[in-house]
Amino acid sequence: MRRRRYELTARFYDLVSLERPVYRVGREAGIAALGLRTGDRVLDVGCGTGLNLPLLRAAVGPSGAVVGLDASSAMLRQAHVRIRRHRWTNVTTVLGDAAETPPTIGEPFDALLFTYTLSVMDRWRQAWSRSLALVRPGGRIAVVDLGLPTGRWRLLAPLAWLACQAGGADPYRRPWQALTRTTADGSHEVFRAGHVHVAAGSSPCG
Structure with missing residues (x-):
């Protein structure tokens, strides 16, 4: 059902996703936390329409490699447009x-x-464990995902919940905890009043 939703909205996703006003900050923070260097190879799991690709390509340079993985052929078609354009x-x-x-x-x-x-x-747990196996020992991992606003911003929780429902996201899952629990050097940042979470750390195989 969720995959079907993205197949139907892929062409318009970038326009309706609230990327610039809400979610871009998490994307930028997550990529910065990877500490990418020229020549690195990076895997973008669930790359969608390729919103991460310009930032990742700039970080690894022409000698690096960026691979985007996604289960939606429609979303990948939009990513291909971005790749061909550049x-x-x-x-x-x-x-x-x-x-x-x-x-x-x-x-x-x-x-x-x-x-x-x-x-x-x-x-998602299978996706998490299988993806971890593709990172070299000591490689960097970043998880950017959604929760509900907390504290004095809880009044915005219904709006955040609606945004999650529109995208098929579960705001109670807290997948960043899978990273912070398994890395000795894990970090966790919170943006947009608790709606956006960014966790990063080194591969637990390292």
Whole structure:
């Protein structure tokens, strides 16, 4: 059902996703927390229309590699438009379910990124564990996802809940905790009054 929703809205997703006013801050913070360097290889799990791709490509440079994985062919078509427009030869996409990582994904990666994806995936724990196996020991991981506003901002919780429902996200899942529980150097930042959470750390295999 959730995948079908994205198939239907892919062409308009960037326009209706509230990216600039609400969610861009988490995307930027998550990518910054990866500490990417020129030449790094990074896997963007649930890359969607490719909103992360310009930031990731700028961070790894022309000698690095960016791979976007997504289960929606319609969303990937929009990502391809972005890639062709910029003529990025080191940015590629793979169609597949992160819970069943396809063998063509390649490994190991220096960094792994989830932005607003784990709260949407039906089998998010499987996607999490399979994706971790693709990161080199000591590689960096970032999780950006959604919760409900807290404290004095709780009055905005109904609006945040509606935004989550529109995107098929579960605001009670708290997937960033999967990262903070398994990394010794994990960090956790909160933005937009508790609506956007950013966690980062090194691969637990390191």
